[in-house]
Amino acid sequence: MKELDIQELERRFQEKIDNDIKIEPNDWMPDNYRQTLIRQISQHAHSEIVGMLPEGNWITRAPNLRRKAVLLAKVQDEAGHGLYLYSATETLGADREDTIDDLHSGKAKYSSIFNYPTVSWADMGAIGWLVDGAAIMNQVPLCRCSYGPYARAMVRVCKEESFHQRQGFEIMVQLANGAPEQKAMAQDALNRFWWPSLMMFGPNDAESKHTAQSMKWKIKRHTNDELRQQMVDITVPQIEILGLVVPDKDIKWNEETGHYDYGEIDWNEFWNVVKGNGPCNKERVDARRIAKENGMWVREAANAHAIKRAARKAS
Amino acid sequence: MVNKEWPLWEVFIRSKQGLNHKHVGSLRAADAEMAVDNARDVYTRRSEGISIWVVESNSIHASHPSEADSLFEPSHSKVYRHPTFYEVPDGIEHM
Numbered sequence: 001m002k003e004l005d006i007q008e009l010e011r012r013f014q015e016k017i018d019n020d021i022k023i024e025p026n027d028w029m030p031d032n033y034r035q036t037l038i039r040q041i042s043q044h045a046h047s048e049i050v051g052m053l054p055e056g057n058w059i060t061r062a063p064n065l066r067r068k069a070v071l072l073a074k075v076q077d078e079a080g081h082g083l084y085l086y087s088a089t090e091t092l093g094a095d096r097e098d099t100i101d102d103l104h105s106g107k108a109k110y111s112s113i114f115n116y117p118t119v120s121w122a123d124m125g126a127i128g129w130l131v132d133g134a135a136i137m138n139q140v141p142l143c144r145c146s147y148g149p150y151a152r153a154m155v156r157v158c159k160e161e162s163f164h165q166r167q168g169f170e171i172m173v174q175l176a177n178g179a180p181e182q183k184a185m186a187q188d189a190l191n192r193f194w195w196p197s198l199m200m201f202g203p204n205d206a207e208s209k210h211t212a213q214s215m216k217w218k219i220k221r222h223t224n225d226e227l228r229q230q231m232v233d234i235t236v237p238q239i240e241i242l243g244l245v246v247p248d249k250d251i252k253w254n255e256e257t258g259h260y261d262y263g264e265i266d267w268n269e270f271w272n273v274v275k276g277n278g279p280c281n282k283e284r285v286d287a288r289r290i291a292k293e294n295g296m297w298v299r300e301a302a303n304a305h306a307i308k309r310a311a312r313k314a315s
Numbered sequence: 316m317v318n319k320e321w322p323l324w325e326v327f328i329r330s331k332q333g334l335n336h337k338h339v340g341s342l343r344a345a346d347a348e349m350a351v352d353n354a355r356d357v358y359t360r361r362s363e364g365i366s367i368w369v370v371e372s373n374s375i376h377a378s379h380p381s382e383a384d385s386l387f388e389p390s391h392s393k394v395y396r397h398p399t400f401y402e403v404p405d406g407i408e409h410m
Contacts, residue, residue, distance in 0.1 A: 076356075080356075080357050090323065091341075096343065305345065305346075306345035
């Protein structure tokens with residue numbers, strides 16, 4: 001086969017994408033495509049792993065055994081999702097340890113939602129319902145992403161996450177129908193998580209520097225604002241069913257567009273949290289770094305055990 | 316050397332008796348037995364399997380995408396390997 005020049009390779013690559021043929025690990029791909037995916041998938045993996053922390057906070061204080069078992073299962077799923085995704089980054093040639101160190105050094109980002117504290121049990125409801133709800137909305141289109149290993153990981157993740165949202169909503173339903181104090185807890189959690197959940201979809205389309213290229217490569221299928229609008233449209237009726245109040249005085253059904261109009265997002269807050277100044281950024285990254293350092297002996301012990309076991313087999 | 320990175324393993328799961336083991340993903344573990352244990356936790360949390368294979372990733376030898384044409388193109392022209400290539404007169408059954 002004659003050597004192909006890079007433009008011809010890029011043309012063939014884009015042709016495959018346009019024809020909805022998936023890209024697999026050993027296929028030729030433009031370096032930017034590879035780097036974009038490594039960045040996106042590793043940040044997604046970090047979000048799953050850091051996302052275990054705000055909920056882990058409530059495992060020992062879950063109100064009953066059923067709630068505790070459910071929360072444990074959810075947090076365990078998130079660990080699993082992080083692992084699927086770290087594996088997907090490895091198929092692109094990224095080094096897993098480097099990827100994780102980038103999180104700890106602050107070089108790699110993760111979803112800014114996890115930098116908010118979880119101060120009451122109702123937050124477990126709001127997170128499952130709103131945060132997992134927003135994550136599912138982001139992830140469902142990723143099941144059709146052009147990169148095979150990422151798309152396959154997303155199929156598994158989406159299948160598993162549907163219970164996450166339901167268990168959160170169930171918590172909200174119980175609180176909203178409980179004593180006035182419980183209903184107030186539910187409203188308070190909604191008030192605190194509503195706006196950060198809408199921020200999860202990322203900056204407005206006009207500000208989103210990666211969207212156009214990612215859509216051309218079919219890594220992304222919808223823009224940030226499209227997904228955010230979908231989230232608002234789906235969630236507002238759910239808030240009404242709960243008998244709670246949307247914490248946005250500008251929320252209004254728009255007959256003409258067939259969508260809800262909603263208020264301006266505080267982008268200063270968003271960028272401030274992204275840049276590391278949210279209420280829990282330091283705590284979250286410290287927790288991850290300490291976990292790696294404190295777990296080092298376990299990884300070394302496993303290696304020592306493997307060597308010993310292999311020697312025993314050989315003798 | 317005990318502080319090296321755990322090797323990468325490819326995981327294959329048989330979902331039920333009578334079906335093939337199917338590739339589901341990969342993970343890291345210090346040895347094969349620990350890889351099976353980890354695969355249980357990572358890939359079968361919802362009764363997805365009844366049997367697990369793990370294979371160290373660097374033991375897998377794969378065909379290269381650039382060879383795909385020379386490897387697989389020759390069979391494209393051999394349509395006579397499929398039953399639909401043959402004409403069967405009307406009224407013939409059980410064939």
